[in-house]
Amino acid sequence: MINKIDKKDTLGQIVSNFPLASEIFNKYKIDYCCGGHDNLESALIEKNLNVAGILKELNEAYEVFVQSNNEYIDWRKESPINIINHIVRTHHAYTKKELPNIDLLMMKILKAHFSHHQELLLKLHKLFGLLKIELEEHLIKEEEVLFPLIEKYSNDKSDITLAKVSEFIKETESEHDAAGDLLKEIRELTNDFSAPKDTCTTFRLVYAQIEALEKDLFTHIHLENSVLFSLVSSEK
Incomplete structure (x- = not known):
C-alpha cells in the first residue's frame, strides 16, 4: 500500500x-x-x-x-460560480427545507415527553432554536451579500471588491464556527443522538434528522471554508 x-x-x-x-x-x-x-x-x-x-x-x-475508479467532482477544479450554484441548489435548499420540519417535530416531542424528559427537551429546544436562527440568517447573508460579491470579483478582479469579499469571508467563517459549536453542544446533550429508550418514533426521528442536518452542514461548511474561499483568495 x-x-x-x-x-x-x-x-x-x-x-x-x-x-x-x-x-x-x-x-x-x-x-x-x-x-x-x-x-x-x-x-x-x-x-x-x-x-x-x-x-x-x-x-x-x-x-x-x-x-474502484470512483468518479467524483473535484470542486477545487471548478469555478467559484459553479461551486456557489451547487451550494445554493444542494446545501442551502436542504437546510431551508429541514429546519422548519425539525422545528415542527421538536414541538411535538416537547409536548408529548415533557413530563419525563423536561430538562433534556428544554435544553435541546433552546439549542436547536439558536441554531435555526443562526443558519436562517447565515444563508440569507451568503445569498444576498457574500456570493454576489464573489461573483462580482470573479468578473472585475478589483482590489476593492476583493477586500470586501475577504472581510465578509472572515465574518462567514466566524458564523460557521458558531454553528459548529451549537452542533457540538447538541451532540453532547443527546449522547451522540441516542434517544432515550422510553421515547416514541417521532423522538428518534428528530434525533436522526438533526444528525443528518449536521452531516450535510459539515460538507457544506467544508466546501466553503476549504475550497470556495481558498479559490477566491488564489484567483488574483
Whole structure:
C-alpha cells in the first residue's frame, strides 16, 4: 500500500482529495469543516486518538477508493460560480427545507415527553432554536451579500471588491464556527443522538434528522471554508 494521506495534511486537504474521508472523520467526531485548517496529527492528538491507526485506516480506504475508479467532482477544479450554484441548489435548499420540519417535530416531542424528559427537551429546544436562527440568517447573508460579491470579483478582479469579499469571508467563517459549536453542544446533550429508550418514533426521528442536518452542514461548511474561499483568495 502506498500512503497517499500524510499526518501533516490538513483535514480540509484530506477531504478535498478523498471525499469519503469525511465518513471516517464523522465516525471519530473529528471536525473537518470548521477545523479544516488543522492538520490530521494535531486533530487526532487533541482527541486522544491513535494517529498511526487512523492514518492507516484512511490510507487503506483511499487505496480502495482509487482502485474502484470512483468518479467524483473535484470542486477545487471548478469555478467559484459553479461551486456557489451547487451550494445554493444542494446545501442551502436542504437546510431551508429541514429546519422548519425539525422545528415542527421538536414541538411535538416537547409536548408529548415533557413530563419525563423536561430538562433534556428544554435544553435541546433552546439549542436547536439558536441554531435555526443562526443558519436562517447565515444563508440569507451568503445569498444576498457574500456570493454576489464573489461573483462580482470573479468578473472585475478589483482590489476593492476583493477586500470586501475577504472581510465578509472572515465574518462567514466566524458564523460557521458558531454553528459548529451549537452542533457540538447538541451532540453532547443527546449522547451522540441516542434517544432515550422510553421515547416514541417521532423522538428518534428528530434525533436522526438533526444528525443528518449536521452531516450535510459539515460538507457544506467544508466546501466553503476549504475550497470556495481558498479559490477566491488564489484567483488574483
